[in-house]
Amino acid sequence: MTTHSSALITGASTGIGATYAERLAQRGHDLVLVARDEARLDALAQRLRGEHKVAIDVLPADLTRQAHLAAVETRLRDDASINILINNAGVAQAGGFVEQTADSIERLVMLNTTALTRLAAAAAPRFVQAGAGSIVNIGSVVGFAPEFGMSIYGATKAYVLFLSQGLNHELSSKGVYVQAVLPAATRTEIWERAGIDVNTLTDVMEVGELVDAALVGFDRRELVTIPPLHMAERWTALDGARQGLLSDIRQAHVAERYRA
Numbered sequence: 001m002t003t004h005s006s007a008l009i010t011g012a013s014t015g016i017g018a019t020y021a022e023r024l025a026q027r028g029h030d031l032v033l034v035a036r037d038e039a040r041l042d043a044l045a046q047r048l049r050g051e052h053k054v055a056i057d058v059l060p061a062d063l064t065r066q067a068h069l070a071a072v073e074t075r076l077r078d079d080a081s082i083n084i085l086i087n088n089a090g091v092a093q094a095g096g097f098v099e100q101t102a103d104s105i106e107r108l109v110m111l112n113t114t115a116l117t118r119l120a121a122a123a124a125p126r127f128v129q130a131g132a133g134s135i136v137n138i139g140s141v142v143g144f145a146p147e148f149g150m151s152i153y154g155a156t157k158a159y160v161l162f163l164s165q166g167l168n169h170e171l172s173s174k175g176v177y178v179q180a181v182l183p184a185a186t187r188t189e190i191w192e193r194a195g196i197d198v199n200t201l202t203d204v205m206e207v208g209e210l211v212d213a214a215l216v217g218f219d220r221r222e223l224v225t226i227p228p229l230h231m232a233e234r235w236t237a238l239d240g241a242r243q244g245l246l247s248d249i250r251q252a253h254v255a256e257r258y259r260a
Contacts, residue, residue, distance in 0.1 A: 008032040011089035013040040025052040063115035073122035093153035112156035131175035184228040
């Protein structure tokens with residue numbers, strides 16, 4: 001990472017986003033902090049300015065509201081100093097599928113997929129034109145796990161991984177780095193907001209450990225960083241199996257097992 005570039009971080013008031021803000025400020029990056037809670041953003045910005053002597057702008061926004069999302073898109077398009085986007089804002093799923101309301105579905109899908117995609121799309125053309133820039137999308141290992149009973153949340157996180165991989169294929173040759181970061185259970189406020197007591201969960205990672213690992217992956221230019229995965233070969237095997245499956249698809253005719 002170059003010094004005195006700027007990073008725009010969504011969901012920056014607490015948890016993973018706030019920890020990214022601390023770590024990137026330590027590295028000398030100026031910041032644009034985006035979240036709904038302006039008071040907490042202001043407090044974080046004031047502390048980080050004092051500790052690290054970096055410039056920090058606070059941009060309060062609820063990314064499920066069109067006007068707010070558009071304002072952040074405009075900042076990403078127009079601010080040439082921003083060369084890192086940390087797409088972290090997200091919401092968890094409370095309850096099973098049949099317990100969801102139209103509003104809860106709309107909010108979850110909007111924040112976890114639509115807003116994330118639109119912000120990446122706002123930044124990418126400028127990054128391509130500059131021949132440099134980084135997009136970090138925060139997914140989840142739940143995107144591998146339909147068994148976990150968080151079907152909508154998991155589906156949005158599977159989308160985040162697919163989008164990140166697709167963007168890498170489209171943009172890497174143009175100098176743009178796209179990283180998908182896939183945490184497992186991490187000690188943040190996302191649980192409380194979903195009505196879940198994080199203290200009832202076992203094996204919860206501390207947020208500082210998660211972000212530090214994600215930044216190791218960032219520095220190594222990993223495309224998919226899975227901090228809680230202890231056997232990296234598992235991911236390599238999964239991705240290899242996927243590519244093998246693709247190579248075995250023959251589009252012109254159905255497989256023999258489907259012939260009457």
